[in-house]
Amino acid sequence: MDSKKWLQNLILFLVLLFLSGTFFFALYLYDNKYSSPVPVSQDGIALLDENNLSRDVPAYLVDGWKLYPDQLLTPAQIASTADTSSVTTYIGQFLNLSAFHRNKDSYGTATYRLLLHYDGAPATFSLLLPEIYSSSKVYVNGELVGQTGSISPYQPQIKDLVCSFTLTEDTELVVQTANYTHYYSGMTFPPVLGSAACMYTMNAVRMIFYGFLCFFSLAIALFTLPFWTQKGSRHHRLSLCLGVLVLSFCVRILYPFIHLLGLGSIRLLYTMEDAASMLGIFCILAIVLLYMGIPLSHGKGAMLCRCAGTMLLVSIIVPLAVLPVFPTYTFVYGKMISIYKLLVALLLICLTFYSSVRQNYKAKWLLGGVTIYGTSLFAGTVLINRYEPAYTGWLDEYGVFALVLCFSMFMFLENRSMIAENESLTFHLQEEVELKTQDIAGLINERQRFLSEFLHDLKSPMASILTYTQLIQENQIQLDPDTASLLTVIEDKCSDMAGRIKTMQDFTVENNLEFCMEPLDLYLLLQQFHHSNQPDVELDGIDFLFSSRLTEGACMILGNREKLLRMLENLVYNAVAATPADGTITLTLRKESDHALITVSDTGCGIAPEEISHVFNRFYTNRPNGKGLGLYIVKTIVTEHKGTIDLHSVPSEGTSFIISIPLLHQL
Known part of the structure; x- marks a missing residue:
């Protein structure tokens, strides 16, 4: 490829990287609970604004929380006990309790406390607590207002909990949590305070967003379904990988709907979500390798696929079989998944950029999708405890959806190219068939003319032999019996041969009739x-x-x-x-x-x-x-x-x- 083309692809890559980075930065600023938290005073009290709450602006309770690790304290116990064991934190700083355990065990109990100051008249508001791991009780001013699962006896349940209460000038929130199931523990996502209409709007937008992602992706999977049956071809493998990628993505983004049901099979549900994410990465890697012409059965392609397949198995086996027995490995597992995602993001971007430089314009869609996905995967991993969407989805979910769209456009261009190639081949084949047909027709006509002339020339001597034989017999020339018998045989054979010649002439004449419809x-x-x-x-x-x-x-x-x-x-x-x-x-x-x-x-x-x-x-x-x-x-x-x-x-x-x-x- 010439230097001009190489430079164009490099500029395209940098532009895509800049645009995708800009888009995700905009999401970080405008759809992120952490970007606009409720302000906290110097003494750790969250200051609520009456004007914002009255205008249905949600308040994100991120900062100012007191965390009591390995303790289940009621509001009364907190008020009557000297505060010597709490840690001031923000929600998301500690994804589990491993930081408080020497053996890095992520399981245990915890109590969270936040003081609110409201400068308006008492009013009823709703509190949304998303995905508390893995059972909880919520107290407002000492009164139990909601819970998920059961802390004692332990019974986990994951769902988005919504509690309504009267907000006064000074309000105390206390949340007790217990987790012995998931590798996350306690409150990992900031709660949201707002009016009932505000909570309804947030949930409605979120459900519409995930519903659109799910059903649109399924439509793309159905579009590629006919190509799954074309076994053995590269196009079949590309379509199959795209279909599996879309299905795994749909399984992964079903969690908002599953949380509405409040199911208790937490370990299985989150394992399914992690496995769907790893399966999606496997399919993305396979699509890129297939397009680049790198075989998946041997060499570097097989090695990369084995690595991706191993991580897929790890995402299934470790949460189901290892962490329940050895919870101290939770920290290692989390770091391993994060590092793997970062490496995959960088690898995919490098592979696709290399492919786009060497191949045609259709690779631009592949480059675009993988660049967006790689950027989202990198940003989502780096901002793992500094970003949570307020209304829509996570950064890597945007990335996978953009990748699905770009892959679909890439497959569309591939299909259109194949159709155009088939039409061209068909057209040239028709021309070739017509030429060959004309040649064959000319050859047949030439042979028929030769046969007609040959039969005509053969008919005359045969008629002469038959005539002379009949003349000898009719003139009663004195012949001995043997000679007379031989003449009779000659006459019969000549008559038979004349009949055969007549038959062949009739058949030749029939074939020579001009066939005009x-x-x-x-x-x-x-x-x-x-x-x-x-x-x-x-x-x-x-x-x-x-x-x-x-x-x-x-x-x-x-x-x-x-x-x-x-x-x-x-x-x-x-x-x-x-x-x-x-x-x-x-x-x-x-x-x-x-x-x-x-x-x-x-x-x-x-x-x-x-x-x-x-x-x-x-x-x-x-x-x-x-x-x-x-x-x-x-x-x-x-x-x-x-x-x-x-x-x-x-x-x-x-x-x-x-x-x-x-x-x-x-x-």
């Missing part, structure tokens, strides 16, 4: 054929009838007049040969649906059942002097007219041939 009125054609041939047929005492309820112009077809007349002659005169003097031959025309039906029936001797399947074969005949070409030619003409022919026969009763030809408006 034109609109024909089948009713007029059959009526004229009957009128022209009725005297000849009835010379032998046979009745030749024509029957049709149609009228002129009511049965139009696209056909060749000469060939259709040849077809009718063969059928009718075959019937004459098989019908006794007092018999009847009937020619019938009718319409059925979108086809014209021609029937030639007789009251002759019929055809034996074992011969019916052979009568249309070339050179098959059951008559001593037959050539075996009549019905073969009939079927050939019917096929050329895109029709079909059927035969019904009963020995000693007669035979019927039914020919079906499409009407003109159906062609």
Whole structure:
């Protein structure tokens, strides 16, 4: 690739990186609970603004919390006990309790306390506490206003808890938590205080956002579904990876709806969420490698896939089997997942940039999606305890959705390119077929001319031999018996050879008929054929009838007049040969649906059942002097007219041939 093209791709990469970084920075500023927390006084009291709360502006209770690790304290106990063990913190600073344990055990109990000062008149507000791990009790001014699960006996439950209470000038919030299930513990996401309408708006926007992501992504998966069946192709593997990526993404973002149900299978649900995230990374990596032409079965591609597959297994096995028994490994597990995501983000960006520099414009969509996803993955990992969306979704969820959109556009361009290539191949194939057909037709015509000339030249000496033989026999020249016998053999062989030459000439003439299709009125054609041939047929005492309820112009077809007349002659005169003097031959025309039906029936001797399947074969005949070409030619003409022919026969009763030809408006 030239330096100009390389520079263009580098500029595109930097622009995408800048735009995606700007977008995520805007989310950090305007859709982040941590970016606009409630102010806290020097003595640790959260100061609530009446104007904001009255205008349905939510208050994010981030700072000023007192944390009592490994203690379950009621408001009364806090008030009556000297504060010697609390830690001033903000929500999200400690994702679990491992920082307070020498063995890094993340499990345990904790109590959180926050004092609120409100400068307005007492009013009722709602408090939203998202995902407290993994059971809790909430007290307001010493009164229990809500809980999730059970602290004692321990019964975990994860859901978004909403409590309503009367906010006075000075209000105390106390939250007790217990966790022995999840690798997060206590309050990890800032609570939100606001009016009931404000809480409703926040939840509605959030549900609409995740519903849109889920159903739009499923629509993309259904769009790629037909390509999953094209086994063995690179396009099939790309489509399959995209489909699995979308499905894993949908499973992952179902958690807001699951929290509404308040299910208790916490360990399984969060393991499923982590595994869906790791499976998505695996699929993204596979798509990039497949597009770059790196095989997944061996070499570097296999190594990267094995690493991604190992992390997928780790995300399933560790939360389900290791952490319940060895909770001290929670810190190591969390760091390992964070480092893995950072490395994957950097690797994907490097691979895709390299691919876009070397390949065509379609890689720009791949580069764009992976750049956005890598940026989101990096930002989400770095801001793990400084960002929580207020209304919409997490940074890496935006990244995966953008990646799905870009991959979908990439697949669309791939499909369009394949369709255009197939159309081009089809067009050139048609041209090639037409050229080859013309060559073959010319070769066949040349051979037919040669055969006609050869047969004509062969016919003259054969006729001379037969004539001289007959002259010798007629002049009664004195010949000994042996010579006379040999002359008879010569005469028979010459007659047989002359018959064969005549048969071949007839067949050659039939093939040389110019096949020109034109609109024909089948009713007029059959009526004229009957009128022209009725005297000849009835010379032998046979009745030749024509029957049709149609009228002129009511049965139009696209056909060749000469060939259709040849077809009718063969059928009718075959019937004459098989019908006794007092018999009847009937020619019938009718319409059925979108086809014209021609029937030639007789009251002759019929055809034996074992011969019916052979009568249309070339050179098959059951008559001593037959050539075996009549019905073969009939079927050939019917096929050329895109029709079909059927035969019904009963020995000693007669035979019927039914020919079906499409009407003109159906062609």
